[in-house]
Amino acid sequence: MQVQVLGAHNLESRDSRYVSLLIDDVLAIEAAALTSSLTFLAQQKLKAVLLTHQHYDHIKDIPALGMNFLLHENTIEICSTRPVYEAVAAHLLNDELYPNFMERPPEKPTIRFRVLAPNRAEQIAGYTVLAVPVNHAVPAVGYQVTSADGKAVFYSSDTGPGLADCWQQVSPDLLVIEVTAPDRYEEFAHRSGHLTPGLLGQELESFRKLKGYLPQVVTVHMNPVEEKDIADEIAAVARSLNITIHLGYEGMKIHL
Ligand SMILES: [Zn+2]
Ligand SMILES: [Zn+2]
Numbered sequence: 001m002q003v004q005v006l007g008a009h010n011l012e013s014r015d016s017r018y019v020s021l022l023i024d025d026v027l028a029i030e031a032a033a034l035t036s037s038l039t040f041l042a043q044q045k046l047k048a049v050l051l052t053h054q055h056y057d058h059i060k061d062i063p064a065l066g067m068n069f070l071l072h073e074n075t076i077e078i079c080s081t082r083p084v085y086e087a088v089a090a091h092l093l094n095d096e097l098y099p100n101f102m103e104r105p106p107e108k109p110t111i112r113f114r115v116l117a118p119n120r121a122e123q124i125a126g127y128t129v130l131a132v133p134v135n136h137a138v139p140a141v142g143y144q145v146t147s148a149d150g151k152a153v154f155y156s157s158d159t160g161p162g163l164a165d166c167w168q169q170v171s172p173d174l175l176v177i178e179v180t181a182p183d184r185y186e187e188f189a190h191r192s193g194h195l196t197p198g199l200l201g202q203e204l205e206s207f208r209k210l211k212g213y214l215p216q217v218v219t220v221h222m223n224p225v226e227e228k229d230i231a232d233e234i235a236a237v238a239r240s241l242n243i244t245i246h247l248g249y250e251g252m253k254i255h256l
Helices: 040-045 062-071 082-092 164-169 183-192 197-211 224-241
Strands: 002-007 020-023 027-029 048-050 076-080 111-115 122-124 127-134 140-146 152-155 174-178 216-220 245-247 252-255
Touching: 002 174, 002 216, 020 152, 027 140, 040 062, 062 076, 062 082, 062 111, 076 082, 076 122, 082 111, 127 164, 164 197, 174 197, 183 197, 197 224, 216 252, 224 245
Parallel strands: 027 048, 048 076, 076 111, 152 174, 174 216, 216 245
Antiparallel strands: 002 020, 002 252, 020 027, 122 127, 127 140, 140 152
């Protein structure tokens, strides 16, 4: 399994992209750096996209992806929970903001939206996918994606502290987890459902206590304005846990 970080940040510019991951060129998680990172050819290789929650910085490429697939006469599966389906149908693909690619063309709609139930493993694009609820400002799920040869990545989505229930259900080789802001924003992190380096440290300790090991850890969703402070604080957390934590970056590739 190859996991590619297409975007690793919570702000977009020429040099930073919203979080999106690409697994083996065929399965994407989040749709916020897909059209800007991938050629048309690479986009057409996508079989499915998993969405974690409805926030704009995680879904923004869906209309563009829909138009690209429509004009290439191709189809794509978009998978998420019911609240995300309802938000996308109401606000994004509603025939007002942009065409409803879930019904166009009528004979073979471009986007097939698959509603996933949390905590139930599903086969998607040749992978076993498990959606696990996490703590965020709106309903959100993280995804464990397991390949046919048994390698697994868990991506946390945007999440605040309190992942113990989630850890019970997953056993990844690679953990891609959000760290949005430095430790001085801990109060904000609790309020808005995000992690700081200090809060990440507590969640990793809880993981190790419950599971008896720690996977490879890569952080995403960093605020680029604060990235220096976040990096310093993550380095301190890694030292205290005696592990390595890598900050994700655009173009990063991890082989499992
Ligand atoms: Zn969010
Ligand atoms: Zn976000």
